[in-house]
Amino acid sequence: MNNNIADWTKKDGFKALFFAFYNPLCNYAFSILKNESDAKDVVNDVFLKIWDDRNKLVIEGVKLKSYLFKSTKNRSLEWLRKKSTKQKYEEVFTRLKEQNLEDASLEEDKILLKEQISNSVRQLPDKCKQIYLLRTQNGLTFAEIGTHLNISKRTAENQMAIAIKKIREIIKKNSEYYK
């Protein structure tokens, strides 16, 4: 991702934008639609629309990050209204309506944080990755991790510290994409 997202109205910048936001937006759409292929369809449409409207959006000075999430939400709801039962649509609609604006931006930040952690965890060495996941996702203690992986508790703690340090470095490096 060497291309600058700031240049997103050009082809290369748009590609960088796509690569930074495709996965988090698909996850966001999935949280509404509960179906992977529908989520991908919706996000594809969102990017197509933004590409078509790029010059108009620049003139209007929209804030890109929240615009991407808002479009994904609206399009997902539209999708549900057309393809799902009325009851299901109303259920989701009420749930989303209850979230006020503040909650919505919290939800965006939560997804982007997950994206960044998930993305950096993938880049960790295997052992580090395993320890980080067992600790934060499966809730094992360091003693339990030690027994499980046949290493000392001390080593487990050290590896975990290395994992956290690396994750923060990677996140810092990529953070400009998600401002």
Add this chain to the structure above:
Amino acid sequence: MDIQSLLLLILKEDKSKEEYDKLKSWKSESKENLEMYQEYIKLAEQGVSLEDYKEFDTAKGYNRFEDSRKSNAILPKILILFLLASIIAAFFYFKNASNTEEIKLHHYAADKEVQIIELKDKSIVNINTSSAITEITDFASTREVSLKGEAYFDISRDVERPFKVHLENENYIEVLGTTFNVINDGEKLEIYVFSGQVALHTNERKIHLSQGDRISKINGDFVKYRRPDDNYLSWKNKKIVFKEAGITTVMEDLSRHYDFDFSIDKNLLKNQNCKINSQFENETLESVFSELSKIINLKYTKKGKSYHIFDLNC
């Protein structure tokens, strides 16, 4: 303090008073320190769950985007081709449909209540609420089903005909005769083996699991581990047992069984002296909470389907 020792201090589970103080004074040295501390805590804690976070193939998504961007211009032509193709396909479909012999494949779904079913081979399956299994072979040469949601399998032994459970993304489980629990609900994929041997086939490899093993898909990777859980099958046994359990365990088990969200006040997490010993059988969530209020003075607020625990003592 260098970063590695700082992190080790943050991670330490049983910090002494001096260590707490050391951390506290480092934190208050500067604004940068405090911010760094908060970022590290966020990454070290169990708060950010990746379990429901999926990885969609971005490169594939981009190729598709490029294709659809270009084809927007020649859409009308494609529509005509598509119509022609559909007519041809429909013609062949109806022509063939009349020739194929119909095999009766059962579909079992549990909606609001847990269902217990017996398959043709005498295997017993408990299907959790909002879950379903579907036979995808007639069980003559192979025994294969697909699962959506959660189910507990007690498979009758048959070395000649392996039993397969198909999951998302072409992953499947293969067994000869065992008992195991599977969750495959689109967000979570998890297997817990209670007896015998189980093989999980993924696109890349085959993973062997034996009694007591658990495996879950986290961040696209399968992580195998062992952690006994008395209440894992509470949905099937309709019984929850707590032995010397801390409040976090109690709430986790209850929230899984009764399907609700919860949060616990941070101050309560620090000293978990309250150990809970109790057993609930076929009870409503309200009566469980009212008993907890009596035995550990549990105080909570309820908002919709989520509970916040703000006090307890014993």
